[in-house]
Amino acid sequence: xxxTPDNQIFWQYGFVxxxxxxxxxxxxxxxxxxxxxxxxxxxxxxxxxxxxxxVLEIIVLTVEKQIAEIGVVEPRRFVGFLGTLFLFVAxxxxxxxxxxxxxxxxxxxxTAALALCVFVAAPAYGIRKNGLLGYLRTYMEPSVLxxxxxxxxxxxxxxxxxxxxxxxxMSGEMIIAILLTITPYIFPIVMxxxxxxxxxxxxxxxxxxxxVYIAAATSNRNSRHQPAAxx
Amino acid sequence: xxxxxxxxxxxxxxxxxxxWLLRRFLYRPILDAIDAREQRVAAAMTEAExxxxxxxxxxxxxxxxxxxxxxxxxxxxxxxxxxxKIERENLYTAARKEAEDFRTRQQEAMIDDCNTLKxxxxxxxxxxxxxxxxxxxxxxxxxNLEQSMVDTxxxxxxxxxxxxxxxxxxxxxxxVGPVCIxxxxxxxxxxxxxxxxxxxxxxxxxxxxxxxxxxxxxxGIAVSMDGHQVAWNITEYLLALEQGITDLxxxxxxxxxxxxxxxxxxxxxxxxAPPSFRGAGRDG
Numbered sequence: 294x295x296x297t298p299d300n301q302i303f304w305q306y307g308f309v310x311x312x313x314x315x316x317x318x319x320x321x322x323x324x325x326x327x328x329x330x331x332x333x334x335x336x337x338x339x340x341x342x343x344x345x346x347x348v349l350e351i352i353v354l355t356v357e358k359q360i361a362e363i364g365v366v367e368p369r370r371f372v373g374f375l376g377t378l379f380l381f382v383a384x385x386x387x388x389x390x391x392x393x394x395x396x397x398x399x400x401x402x403x404t405a406a407l408a409l410c411v412f413v414a415a416p417a418y419g420i421r422k423n424g425l426l427g428y429l430r431t432y433m434e435p436s437v438l439x440x441x442x443x444x445x446x447x448x449x450x451x452x453x454x455x456x457x458x459x460x461x462x463m464s465g466e467m468i469i470a471i472l473l474t475i476t477p478y479i480f481p482i483v484m485x486x487x488x489x490x491x492x493x494x495x496x497x498x499x500x501x502x503x504x505v506y507i508a509a510a511t512s513n514r515n516s517r518h519q520p521a522a523x524x
Numbered sequence: 525x526x527x528x529x530x531x532x533x534x535x536x537x538x539x540x541x542x543x544w545l546l547r548r549f550l551y552r553p554i555l556d557a558i559d560a561r562e563q564r565v566a567a568a569m570t571e572a573e574x575x576x577x578x579x580x581x582x583x584x585x586x587x588x589x590x591x592x593x594x595x596x597x598x599x600x601x602x603x604x605x606x607x608x609k610i611e612r613e614n615l616y617t618a619a620r621k622e623a624e625d626f627r628t629r630q631q632e633a634m635i636d637d638c639n640t641l642k643x644x645x646x647x648x649x650x651x652x653x654x655x656x657x658x659x660x661x662x663x664x665x666x667x668n669l670e671q672s673m674v675d676t677x678x679x680x681x682x683x684x685x686x687x688x689x690x691x692x693x694x695x696x697x698x699x700v701g702p703v704c705i706x707x708x709x710x711x712x713x714x715x716x717x718x719x720x721x722x723x724x725x726x727x728x729x730x731x732x733x734x735x736x737x738x739x740x741x742x743x744g745i746a747v748s749m750d751g752h753q754v755a756w757n758i759t760e761y762l763l764a765l766e767q768g769i770t771d772l773x774x775x776x777x778x779x780x781x782x783x784x785x786x787x788x789x790x791x792x793x794x795x796x797a798p799p800s801f802r803g804a805g806r807d808g
Contacts, residue, residue, distance in 0.1 A: 299528045308530050315534050322542045329550035336553050338560035346557070353554045369555065373547035381542060397535070401526040406535035459526075 296463065298395040299402050314400040321384050321397065352380075356500075363501065364508045371507060374414060378407065379500035382458065386492020389465070390485060396492070399462040401455065408455035411503040412447070419510030428510065454502060461495045642769050649765060673707075674715045677745045678722045681754065693727050695749055702732035704748045710737055711745075723747065 295301055298313035305311070332345040342350075356376040360368035385396040397403045419428040432443040465488040472481045658669045684692070696703070705711070705719060720733050738746075746755030 297526055299526075299531050310528075310530060312528075312531060314531055315538070318535060318538045322538060322545065325542065326545040326549055329546060333549055333553040333557075336557040338557050338564060340561070340565075342557075346554075349550065349554050350558060353551060354558070372555070373543055373551050376551060377539070377543045377546050380546070381539065400531065400535075402528045402531035403535045405527055406532045406539060409532070410536060410539055 296467075297400045297402070298397065299400050301395070313395055314397045314403055317385075317388070317395060318397040318403065321381060321388065325380060325384065352376075359501070360504050363504045364512065365504065366511065371418070371504070374410075375500055375504050375507070378411075378503055379496050382407075382496035382499050383493055386462070386489060386496060389488055389492065395466070396462055398458055398492075398495075399466050401459045401463075404455040404459040404462075407458070407499070408451045411454060411506060412451040414503075415506040415510040418507050422511040431510075450502075450506070454499065458495055458499050461491055465491055638770065645769055646765070670709050671715070673745060674711070674718065678718060681722050681726055684726070689726065692749075692754065696727045696729040696731075702734045703729065704734045704736055705745065706736045706738040706748060707745045708738065711735060719745075719747075 298317065301313035303311050303313070303316065329349070332343075332349055336346060337343070353372065353376065356379060357368045357372050360371055360375055365371055382398055385398040388394045389396055398407075416428060419431070422428075423431075432447075433440050434443075465484070469481050469484050469488065472484055654669070661669050661672060703723065705716075711719070716733070716735065723729050723733075744755060746753050
């Protein structure tokens, strides 16, 4: 039993390697991209549309609505980034019902990569919105004494994002693996279903937290700390 | 080591690629489709609103025209009813006038027929009466009818009352022309002389006499002078008969049975009527 799919390496040349994390990531990417392409190949702009188009429209509009409810001013600009975060994490969790599948979010490298993306994206959107000085000035609010704490908070919340998602996904995998060895099959099935719920919740939490961070970065300077909700 | 930095880098790249792919194939098309649909719905709503306003306007126009049409129809109906009343009245008046004219024509035709029949009856009656009287007088009494007429005329002249006689004498005192004696038949010389003598004696007349044969006198003798006339004939009989026939034809019985409404006065008329006739009249 390997703790992370990173250790399941299919090909390696020096430090360049192809492991299970990357393989399953590409698989999820292919499913998402091809599925989206197939569904959106013939989109209807009229009142009659296909069921799959309806499903995609519901997903996209729900994501946009959630982003707007959290406080982002122009939610449509962030639908691509935040919606992809949610879909990727959610689909990675849904895939656990397939035997032999290992979610890429069960890899700390993946969650760290996603957290780093959020860590970079939030300041990037903030700088685009308020300018570099305007964004940096937010770290010295309400007073300059808060600068180190704000920096530490920025780093720690990124670390928390990565570790929270990794811990939940990895623990679920581990529990199922352990139960497989000591209990009949009915218990792993139940735990798998429970893992689905946990995975969806984690996808929602990850996306909402990323949205909150971006909303805080793109909001006015005086209200930067207000929407910083934590789990 | 739980973190493999190459995997981290690869996953960052993978995630960015996934973001690009989904933005390219999912979000943008879906959001564009939604926007297009919303625009179409908005356009449809705008068009529907415009159509609704147009329909409302057309409905108002329709209601207005309908009310105007109803008013016009009511006015035309009233006018038509009035015209029909007038036309009916005209037609009724024309029909009544035509019926009246027809009735008048019928009455006139009937009166003409009555007159024609009456004339014919009078003519036939006169002929028959003359024939019967002549034959009866000749067969039973050996008397000539014409001579009897002259005698009767002379007798009546002598039997005039004093008032009539004086009036006729006053007329004859200032004659404007000769006294004209008219008769149905040609008078013989003896008869003329007897009449002249009788007139001269009774009315003190010494003037000239003229004689005239008048078929319309109907079996009699008449003496005409300055608009006055003394006559005896059977005209009165025939007039009474004519009146009786007329009443019979018209279905109007006379007031006293068959008696004719002939004037009973007249100084120049002398005739002893038969039991069923009483005639007296003034000619001229």
